[in-house]
Amino acid sequence: MFDFAVNAVSGKARAGTFSTPHGQLLTPVFAPVGTQAAVKSLTPRQVQEVGASLLLANTYHLHLRPGEETVARLGGLHAFMSWPHPILTDSGGFQVFSLATMREIDDDGVTFRSHLDGSLLRLTPEDSVRIQENLGADIIMAFDECSNPNDSLYNVVATERTHRWAERCLRAHRLKDQALFGIVQGGVDINLRLRSARFIASLDTPGIAIGGLSVGERKSDMHAVLDAMSDALPIGRPRYLMGVGTPEDLIDGIARGVDIFDCVLPTRLARHHSVFSPEGRLNLMNAGFALDERPIDTACDCYACTNFSRAYLRHLINARELVAGTLLSIHNLRALIRLVSDIRDSILDGTFQDQLPFWLERWQGNAVRAAA
Amino acid sequence: MFDFAVNAVSGKARAGTFSTPHGQLLTPVFAPVGTQAAVKSLTPRQVQEVGASLLLANTYHLHLRPGEETVARLGGLHAFMSWPHPILTDSGGFQVFSLATMREIDDDGVTFRSHLDGSLLRLTPEDSVRIQENLGADIIMAFDECSNPNDSLYNVVATERTHRWAERCLRAHRLKDQALFGIVQGGVDINLRLRSARFIASLDTPGIAIGGLSVGERKSDMHAVLDAMSDALPIGRPRYLMGVGTPEDLIDGIARGVDIFDCVLPTRLARHHSVFSPEGRLNLMNAGFALDERPIDTACDCYACTNFSRAYLRHLINARELVAGTLLSIHNLRALIRLVSDIRDSILDGTFQDQLPFWLERWQGNAVRAAA
Numbered sequence: 001m002f003d004f005a006v007n008a009v010s011g012k013a014r015a016g017t018f019s020t021p022h023g024q025l026l027t028p029v030f031a032p033v034g035t036q037a038a039v040k041s042l043t044p045r046q047v048q049e050v051g052a053s054l055l056l057a058n059t060y061h062l063h064l065r066p067g068e069e070t071v072a073r074l075g076g077l078h079a080f081m082s083w084p085h086p087i088l089t090d091s092g093g094f095q096v097f098s099l100a101t102m103r104e105i106d107d108d109g110v111t112f113r114s115h116l117d118g119s120l121l122r123l124t125p126e127d128s129v130r131i132q133e134n135l136g137a138d139i140i141m142a143f144d145e146c147s148n149p150n151d152s153l154y155n156v157v158a159t160e161r162t163h164r165w166a167e168r169c170l171r172a173h174r175l176k177d178q179a180l181f182g183i184v185q186g187g188v189d190i191n192l193r194l195r196s197a198r199f200i201a202s203l204d205t206p207g208i209a210i211g212g213l214s215v216g217e218r219k220s221d222m223h224a225v226l227d228a229m230s231d232a233l234p235i236g237r238p239r240y241l242m243g244v245g246t247p248e249d250l251i252d253g254i255a256r257g258v259d260i261f262d263c264v265l266p267t268r269l270a271r272h273h274s275v276f277s278p279e280g281r282l283n284l285m286n287a288g289f290a291l292d293e294r295p296i297d298t299a300c301d302c303y304a305c306t307n308f309s310r311a312y313l314r315h316l317i318n319a320r321e322l323v324a325g326t327l328l329s330i331h332n333l334r335a336l337i338r339l340v341s342d343i344r345d346s347i348l349d350g351t352f353q354d355q356l357p358f359w360l361e362r363w364q365g366n367a368v369r370a371a372a
Numbered sequence: 373m374f375d376f377a378v379n380a381v382s383g384k385a386r387a388g389t390f391s392t393p394h395g396q397l398l399t400p401v402f403a404p405v406g407t408q409a410a411v412k413s414l415t416p417r418q419v420q421e422v423g424a425s426l427l428l429a430n431t432y433h434l435h436l437r438p439g440e441e442t443v444a445r446l447g448g449l450h451a452f453m454s455w456p457h458p459i460l461t462d463s464g465g466f467q468v469f470s471l472a473t474m475r476e477i478d479d480d481g482v483t484f485r486s487h488l489d490g491s492l493l494r495l496t497p498e499d500s501v502r503i504q505e506n507l508g509a510d511i512i513m514a515f516d517e518c519s520n521p522n523d524s525l526y527n528v529v530a531t532e533r534t535h536r537w538a539e540r541c542l543r544a545h546r547l548k549d550q551a552l553f554g555i556v557q558g559g560v561d562i563n564l565r566l567r568s569a570r571f572i573a574s575l576d577t578p579g580i581a582i583g584g585l586s587v588g589e590r591k592s593d594m595h596a597v598l599d600a601m602s603d604a605l606p607i608g609r610p611r612y613l614m615g616v617g618t619p620e621d622l623i624d625g626i627a628r629g630v631d632i633f634d635c636v637l638p639t640r641l642a643r644h645h646s647v648f649s650p651e652g653r654l655n656l657m658n659a660g661f662a663l664d665e666r667p668i669d670t671a672c673d674c675y676a677c678t679n680f681s682r683a684y685l686r687h688l689i690n691a692r693e694l695v696a697g698t699l700l701s702i703h704n705l706r707a708l709i710r711l712v713s714d715i716r717d718s719i720l721d722g723t724f725q726d727q728l729p730f731w732l733e734r735w736q737g738n739a740v741r742a743a744a
Contacts, residue, residue: 036687036688036691036693037684037687038688038691038693038695039695040693040694040695041694041695042695043675043695043698043699044679045675045679061691065687065690065691066662066683066687066690066691070662070663070683070687073663074663074665074681074683074684080681080683080684080687081680081684082679082680082684290438290442291442291445291446293446303415303417307416307417307454308453308454309446309452311438311442311446311452312409312446312452312453312454315408315409315437315438315442315452316408316410318437318438319408319410319433319437319438321408321410321412322412322413322694322697323410323411323412323413323414323415325694326415326698327415
């Protein structure tokens with residue numbers, strides 16, 4: 001269980017296989033986000049149909065609603081949402097820091113108010129592990145503190161705390177069928193990142209996450225951190241870059257040795273009428289698409305692109321039909337999952353470095369920050 | 373084209389086959405409503421997966437947005453929404469009377485204001501046929517006036533006008549690959565209904581619709597009208613009961629010789645968290661379902677019932693995940709389509725009369741008027 005085999009490498013890029021209780025993950029892999037045990041606008045079957053093999057669910061949201069005890073009574077996340085493939089849960093920490101209406105952090109944990117009803121709650125590393133055990137994902141995360149990447153002084157404190165919390169999570173972790181990943185923090189400070197990587201790697205977890213990126217830092221800083229991680233992290237364990245990203249971010253991340261990604265971007269953009277395309281990111285609400293008979297992307301094999309014109313999708317958006325969000329989500333997810341799968345194939349057949357410029361060229365213009 | 377074969381009868385109930393340019397319809401048949409060229413919350417593929425063979429689209433809505441010329445330029449409704457099976461469009465009349473913010477009717481047509489932007493518009497019987505030609509459905513409807521069923525004096529005027537308009541639609545109708553159906557009106561006045569049935573039948577259209585029912589009249593009045601229609605309408609043409617209905621209405625309608633139904637009820641109820649079940653209509657938002665591991669209906673073969681508990685569906689509703697509407701729509705549509713299909717089988721194998729009490733018993737309690 002949780003063996004990771006590196007099947008091929010090309011530069012820093014790797015193609016691997018990660019074994020989980022719900023099947024093998026072929027890496028690199030992109031995980032759609034099902035925050036509340038549902039990928040927004042899609043049925044679990046539709047998420048399978050776009051080729052997703054790994055799904056992320058959010059511990060903070062599920063802790064608040066319906067509660068992890070409820071999910072456990074209903075058989076755990078896999079049974080609850082009828083998802084037969086691997087699931088990953090985050091620790092809840094990131095959402096506490098980004099969503100809760102009040103938060104007070106101390107060395108033992110975090111006290112915060114629910115963004116739903118204002119109730120006062122507390123999470124410690126041990127709570128996070130216990131909640132994630134009840135949710136029952138294949139891959140679970142250590143509780144960490146994600147701080148402003150550009151606040152170098154505070155980052156030292158937050159990174160040290162993240163390390164202590166990772167140790168506590170490891171001690172609290174009991175279930176053999178769940179892989180606990182430690183999380184490297186350290187903002188954009190390369191030395192701090194290297195220190196964190198060494199510490200987290202020393203914990204001997206089956207995989208290692210890289211947190212605190214894609215949270216407002218410069219792209220060049222993210223690349224520098226990933227380059228450093230590629231050298232510092234052990235080759236034989238999968239590397240998960242949390243909350244990333246755009247098509248370009250995936251290409252750049254894989255080229256720097258990342259194996260696992262997740263991001264809300266494809267489904268969030270879809271709900272705001274935007275789609276990934278070789279022409280760059282398109283907003284299909286634009287009146288210019290009213291008579292456009294082309295699919296979003298003629299080279300895409302998704303259900304939306306093989307059946308519907310931009311004009312029809314634009315009509316659905318204009319007419320406020322919610323299924324527009326469904327069809328655009330199908331396309332955006334399929335675009336990322338297929339891109340990552342194609343890149344994996346190229347690593348295996350030795351053509352990755354040759355094709356890298358082509359991919360970067362094809363997907364440029366899709367990295368504009370989401371309007372959210 | 374547009375041949376109708378009655379394959380079996382049982383009392384007044386009929387099992388038939390209606391040939392259209394997009395394939396044979398096995399009747400009785402229930403048509404989901406795709407008002408704006410989309411069944412709300414569902415992709416066209418999901419509509420196919422619940423077993424739908426006929427889809428209704430609304431002329432009034434599509435005339436306003438995106439406009440029938442746009443639909444025609446994009447290949448007509450079938451290509452526009454990627455629906456390979458038969459489509460039926462209504463005449464637009466009913467929506468003008470129920471949605472437009474102002475309407476003035478005269479013998480030549482109706483002047484009204486768009487409910488979208490208040491613009492002043494006019495529809496005549498000839499306009500309705502021309503719009504429906506551009507939309508390109510297999511079955512199109514004559515422009516009619518649906519008036520208050522209990523206003524017997526005005527109903528005489530409206531029914532006479534409906535007859536004149538039906539003649540004009542027939543003269544305006546040109547396309548051989550579209551079946552124009554006349555519409556019987558007359559409210560709950562049996563003599564007026566019989567007069568209307570004789571007139572509309574005399575026009576020799578490939579099918580006949582029964583309008584002006586399920587608009588607020590008593591159930592017993594609807595049944596009396598349907599009984600009269602069953603005797604008065606020609607056996608060899610399909611009978612379409614517009615805008616009906618609940619599971620009970622379908623059973624009662626088929627028992628009185630109706631062949632085609634359509635209704636927004638299954639998808640509208642779904643958006644309001646309600647589902648058809650053998651326990652009667654359930655509102656899944658109810659906290660009592662929070663830990664209910666059963667599917668909506670253990671005997672249902674739909675994607676929602678074969679994969680998800682009431683507890684999961686209730687969680688999705690509670691968490692405001694739009695996919696709840698998708699899953700509930702799948703169930704409600706499948707429930708009606710399967711019911712009608714099972715009834716068809718029983719007419720063919722001669723067991724319909726025996727099973728009729730069972731169906732009425734199984735689906736009782738689902739006919740509560742929708743909260744809209």
